[in-house]
Amino acid sequence: MKRFLFISILITVGLFSAEIAPAEDWISLKEASRNIRSVKAEFLQKRYLKILTKPLLSEGRLFFDAPDSLRWEYLNPLQSVMLQKGNTIQIYNFSEGVWKPEMAQAVEARRMVLAEISQWFQGRFDESKAFKHVYSPGPPVRVTMVPGEGINRFIQRIEIFLSVRPGVIDRVEIEEPGGSRTSIEFKNVEINSSLSSEVFEKP
């Protein structure tokens, strides 16, 4: 469940929510997310840990196809991919030249996460009970997510920095209790391009 929550945060591309926001901004954000049929992007993840002098860097890519297909993939230093298509979740790790399935318990945890993410991708942000959302008009425009009781033991705050391009997120910052944090920068974002169904079925 905890891992699920963390993953859900990492995959919040297309997350637009505003509990405290000017009505017109909130409406336009929600409209933008509803117009998104697919997302394709690359990302650079920087993991700042107190134990490390330098951040741990990970690179990856993601694909989303409405309403409920998702591929979240790390390319290095580990090769790992999470695939969702409808109710089917598959997780693989690349090792010794082949893709190996992840343990079943992790798959089940991620199933719960992805269900919530799919809601967000479809603009159903109000249905999330895990976070409260605060909209800041900026610049840069950003949404701050504050977790509720329980989750705040693991996540202190999330800030989503929105691009001027509708439907695109530039960066996500996740802060944890104790001083660790994660920054995910997205690049080469393509909205509503055609994606093969195989992307969500095979590692």
Add this chain to the structure above:
Amino acid sequence: MILKKGLDICLLGFLILSIGCVPISETTLSPGSPDDLPGCYAIFPAEPWESVHSLEATIRRGSSSLLGVTKGEPSERRLQSLLLSPEGFILFDAERRENGIAVRKAVAPFDSPAFARGLMEDVTFLFLPPQVKPTTWGKKTDGTMICKWEGPDDTQTEIRGSTGSGWRILRRDKRGEVIKEVVLNGPFVNGLASRMELRAFKPTSYSLRMTLVQPSP
């Protein structure tokens, strides 16, 4: 039974490679030359360090890929070890000190005391030499260095190898059978091997393959 189950979970378990132990014969050595003694410590980092390794752990139920972050202060025999999911979530965070293990964070299935104990034992086995002086050491004619330490409960730690052929760290039980083994392959970066494979045979069999991703300082 509880201990066995804990150890099974420990380190994500890992592949049951075989029931038997590796047949590496013991070599009888005389006390070596003082000049050779530093060679017994050459494979262990001597200065404070921090590192990131990609880990592959396998059990009969499947395999799992993780990131391992380790920070060490050899002079104080202190080690801090983190396990991270591929997404970077901290699954386990513990520190080994002189007086025991302090677990800062542990998420299921990494939250058992047996797991913490087993993981920190393995990290210690990988990165810190035994505290006492070797009982015997020496260099064979082919250049292979061999050092042996007597441990508690009649266990024995042994390193053998050379820069050219790679290194092994062995842990033997009181019957002389190898119960745990680490194979280290270079190049060494800041005192850390680029690739390591740990295989345990008793009481639970598992293996852990580690590749150095990010050495520091």
